[in-house]
Amino acid sequence: MHLQSPSRVVLLAILSLASIAVADDATKTTISSTPAITPCVATSTNGAFFDLRPDAAVVVQKDEKPPKGVPTEDYVAKGWDYGSNFTLNICNPVVKRVDDVVGVDKALWKNISAYYETKGKVHSLGLQSGTLVPRGRKLVLQYTGGSPCGASDKSRDKRAGVHEGARYKYNDFDDDGEDEGDYYAPRRTSKDDEDDKGGKKDKDRQKDEPVRRKSATISFLCDHDPDTPTAFSFVGTDPDECAYFFEVRSQHACAGAEPHKPGSVGPGSVFAIIFFITVLVYVVGGVFYQRTVAHARGWRQLPNYSLWSGIWSFVKDLFVILTSSCARIIPRRRGYHTLSGSPNGRRESRDDENRLIDQLDEEWDD
Incomplete structure (x- = not known):
């Protein structure tokens, strides 16, 4: 060769x-x-990996068995002094079917991830979202596009309809035969017309402004106790009842190591590259x-x-x-040499030896 x-x-x-x-x-x-974005998963700038998919409640059909360890019911947060309880889900729409939602299109009812009921009406707090934002040791999830916000309690200051000095008193003469001391309606001036135009502009501006809608901001905290279930807590809302804040404690909100992604270089690949370069x-x-x-x-x-x-x-x-x-x-094939090892063969060989010895003895005696 x-x-x-x-x-x-x-x-x-x-x-x-x-x-x-x-x-x-x-x-x-x-x-x-072509990067793949996984919902309900986030990686912080310092390399901490978060995965809240095990906390997301899923819908189970009647003929299917519920997956082990996966929640199948919505989370409920008590409103306490707010007067209503809240129903929420994590990264997925709520499991319970929602109908007659105030101010939300019917096609979007199936995408609602948080809502509350009051006086027989359902108010949405936002649509489904799987975008997690790591901020330090906390995770933030926000739902937007809920029901329209309520009217503000604060009213706009209105100008007085009558200016100072617009009402006057006739003390010196009486043209129409009225009694002295009577008051008369003031005359309209150009300034009054400008005020009326300004009020109309304010109304038109309010009509053109986009509708403010309710939203829910959920903050996740790490809970290392595996026996403690994931639970929601209502924190509060703003005076306009547009932004609602919740807090969640979960073991899945704790930072962990990011699993190996397909196509990325893992520890084994790095070692192999270093080894081949060294050999080369x-x-x-x-x-x-x-x-x-x-x-x-x-x-x-x-x-x-x-x-x-x-x-x-x-x-x-x-x-x-x-x-x-x-x-x-390895066993070998048995040939003719094995015959001499048999009991009959050994006896015959001994008899032959004895005969030969006897024959030699007789010859020696002669």
């Missing part, structure tokens, strides 16, 4: 490693160009040194040639020893 020269072997190894690196880069480029530098550097400094040729250009050749000889000897040991264990 004709062996290739070491220089050709090294060149082929370099080309193969280069092709693997190019293919790996192409794969990474293809994967990174060792082989190329050793061949260069042996060829230029030691003036070696042939296979002796490889670094530590005597060491590797001795290891190869040891491996061959070990293989021969193992194969010979296994050959003894």
Whole structure:
């Protein structure tokens, strides 16, 4: 068998490693160009990983078995002094069907993730969202696009309809025969007309303004106790009853290690890359040194040639020893030589020996 020269072997190894690196880069480029966004999952700037999908309640059909460890009912937060309780879900729409929602299109009822009922009316606090925002040790989830906010209790200051000095008193004369001291309605001035126009503009501006809608902001806190179930707490709302704030304690809100993503370089891949680079530098550097400094040729250009050749000889000897040991264990075919080992064969051979001895004794006596 004709062996290739070491220089050709090294060149082929370099080309193969280069092709693997190019293919790996192409794969990474293809994967990174289409990033996948997973809802209800977030990674903070310091590398902390959060996954709240186990806390999201899911809808289970009648014929299906509920998945183990996954909630199948909505979360309820007591409103206490607010006067109404709140029904919510995490990252998913509420499990319970909602109808007749105030100020929300019927097509969006199935996407409501938080609501409350008061006086027989359902008010939405926002539509489904799976975008988690890490802020320090907390996670924030926000639902928007709920029912319209209520009217503000604060009313706009209105100007007086009558200006100072607009009402006057006739004390000196009586033109129409009225009694002295009677008051008369003031005349309208240009300033009054401007005030009326300003009021109309304010009304038109209010009509053009977008409708403010209710929203829910949920803050998640880490709870290391695995026996404590996930629970919602109502914190409060703003004076306009537009923004509602909740707090949730859950073991899944604790930061953890991010799992390996398909297409990303894991610890094993990093170790393999470092190993191949080290071997490549060792082989190329050793061949260069042996060829230029030691003036070696042939296979002796490889670094530590005597060491590797001795290891190869040891491996061959070990293989021969193992194969010979296994050959003894393997049963062999029985041939004619086994007949002499049979009991009948042994008896016949002993009789022949005895006869030969007796014959020799007789000849010796003669």
